[in-house]
Structures are given as structure tokens and as C-alpha cells.
Amino acid sequence: MATRRFSITLPEDVAAHLDTVENASAYIAEAIRLRMRRQRTREMLAAHGFTVTDEGVARMRERVRALEARRAKRGRAA
Amino acid sequence: MHVQVVFDTSALLAYARLEDVAVGELVATVEEDADSTDSALIGIPAACVLAAYSKLARDDRARLAHFAVGARGITVILPLLGGDTLAVAELETELGEPGLGHAVTEVRKHAAWLATYAGRRARRVLSDDDILDL
Numbered sequence: 001m002a003t004r005r006f007s008i009t010l011p012e013d014v015a016a017h018l019d020t021v022e023n024a025s026a027y028i029a030e031a032i033r034l035r036m037r038r039q040r041t042r043e044m045l046a047a048h049g050f051t052v053t054d055e056g057v058a059r060m061r062e063r064v065r066a067l068e069a070r071r072a073k074r075g076r077a078a
Numbered sequence: 079m080h081v082q083v084v085f086d087t088s089a090l091l092a093y094a095r096l097e098d099v100a101v102g103e104l105v106a107t108v109e110e111d112a113d114s115t116d117s118a119l120i121g122i123p124a125a126c127v128l129a130a131y132s133k134l135a136r137d138d139r140a141r142l143a144h145f146a147v148g149a150r151g152i153t154v155i156l157p158l159l160g161g162d163t164l165a166v167a168e169l170e171t172e173l174g175e176p177g178l179g180h181a182v183t184e185v186r187k188h189a190a191w192l193a194t195y196a197g198r199r200a201r202r203v204l205s206d207d208d209i210l211d212l
Contacts, residue, residue, distance in 0.1 A: 041109040050102030060103040
């Protein structure tokens with residue numbers, strides 16, 4: 001895959017975290033791809049006619065996390 | 079490939095018909111909580127697509143088609159494999175809900191959970207912790 005070199009400026013706390021990762025370029029690329037994917041998902045939902053709100057997603061996230069927590073507990077008990 | 083959640087026929091119909099914003103909120107939640115770009119796909123069993131498609135109006139079919147096969151990296155069609163066919167047929171007969179047998183089979187295969195409006199029927203063969211009622 002073709003690559004380009006960038007010079008960027010970051011807040012100190014972000015830069016400090018980046019100092020701890022093994023491959024900063026790959027780490028940043030993955031973070032940006034995740035952001036792009038999330039944006040594409042919201043765009044797809046809007047194009048399909050869904051009016052999804054942050055509040056609604058937050059409520060659903062709570063339900064999903066509760067379900068995942070019960071499943072993890074079951075997995076540990078097994 | 080990591081399938082986190084499986085949508086059954088009832089969830090696909092609700093998505094395609096825009097019947098309930100909860101199904102859209104679930105799509106956003108699964109995607110936004112992913113911790114890497116190759117995680118947290120929404121699995122769509124082929125039998126559920128077949129069952130839903132025939133019940134939909136033309137515009138709703140287009141929405142389902144784009145969601146199921148045009149949303150790369152968000153959803154993945156889960157094929158019905160030859161070796162699973164008879165077991166799925168048995169489940170379909172037992173549950174009496176077209177596509178639900180295949181959805182249950184994929185939930186088990188991927189250690190995923192089921193998103194459905196048919197939770198009562200699904201609980202006949204799945205644990206409560208394997209089902210998210212929409």
C-alpha cells in the first residue's frame with residue numbers, strides 16, 4: 001500500500017501515549033480508519049432513512065454492554 | 079472475521095421497513111464500539127435474507143440489499159453450509175419462524191448473540207444471555 005509522510009502536531013497527552021506504542025504510524029492509521037468506519041455507518045443509516053441520535057445509541061450501548069457482561073460472567077462460571 | 083451479533087428475519091424486516099429506530103441504533107452501537115477495523119461485524123444469515131426479501135416492497139428490498147451486501151465492513155452474509163442444512167431444517171421446523179433456525183445456528187457457530195423481535199421463540203433453543211430483544 002502506498003504511504004505518505006506527514007508532519008503533525010498533537011496535544012502533549014496524546015503525544016505521550018503515542019510514545020508508548022510500538023508502531024505510531026500503524027496506530028494512528030488504525031484510529032483514523034475506525035473513525036472513518038464509524039462515519040460511514042452513520043452516513044449509511046441516514047441514507048437508509050434512520051434518524052439515529054447519540055442519546056438513542058447511548059441507551060442501546062448500555063443494553064449491549066449489560067448483555068455482554070452477563071455473557072462474560074457466564075463464560076467465567078463455565 | 080468476528081461476528082458479534084446476528085440479525086434474524088424479524089430484525090432485517092424492521093431495518094428494511096424502517097419500523098423501529100432501535101435496530102438502527104444497534105447497528106451504530108456495534109460499529110462504534112468496535113476496537114479494531116476487523117472486529118464486530120453484523121452477521122446476516124442467508125436464510126433470513128431469503129425469508130425477509132420476499133415479504134418486502136421494492137424500496138424496502140433495495141434498503142435490505144444495500145444493508146446486507148453493500149455495507150462492506152459493517153455486515154457480512156453468513157452462507158448456509160451443506161453440513162448445516164438438515165440441522166437448520168430441524169430448527170426451522172421446531173421454531174416455526176422462517177430463517178430463525180439458520181440465525182440460531184450462526185449464533186452458536188460464532189459465539190455471537192441474536193438481535194430479534196422473536197425472542198420468545200428464540201428462547202426455546204437459546205439462553206436468555208444470547209438474545210437482545212429489539
